[in-house]
Amino acid sequence: MRNILVVVGSARKRGNTDRLADAFIEGAREAGHTVHKVFLGETQVNGCLGCNACRYGKPCVQRDGMEEIYPLFQECDTIVLASPLYYWTISARLKAFLERLYAVSQPDPNPPLGRYEKYPHKDCVLMMTAADDFFWTFEQAVSYFRFSLIRYLGWTEKGMLLAGGCGGSGGPRKIEQTGYLEQARAMGQNL
16 A cells, blocks of 8 residues: 655636646555645645755744644655646645755766756646646646656556646636546546
């Protein structure tokens, strides 16, 4: 069984992204996995300051929600990143969370591909929602995910659910009419 951390980078409780994450969680729990959820809309996580205190054996100098998230991150073997599409990529809340993982990296004397630090290995899933559903809607977000997390951090991609055409962004939300909630639940069951 897996220990899963679901990080929701949305500000809207019960919005499309939060509901997609909850459907995944329901399926994962039905399959017997342990799941912890962090809703960044209720947890203050600031972006990395680049101070490098963590490079000198000190904990991150910022005192915010990451203090509670770091242990959950360290304990999980699978991380699910759930984000609405903002400016054609992941939300700033989720980006701040990812930046702050710098504090858990370690020096790497033999870095692959020019990387100079190593991160704890994680299996990773990307789940996103968007009002639009063009062929290019998620292109930039997927590129960021695959470059930054899969190639650079060295995590293993375990799936993506790109839920376009869900409404919202000023219009009515309609994720329940799309079939994506059922897909998310099945993804959680079959992870």
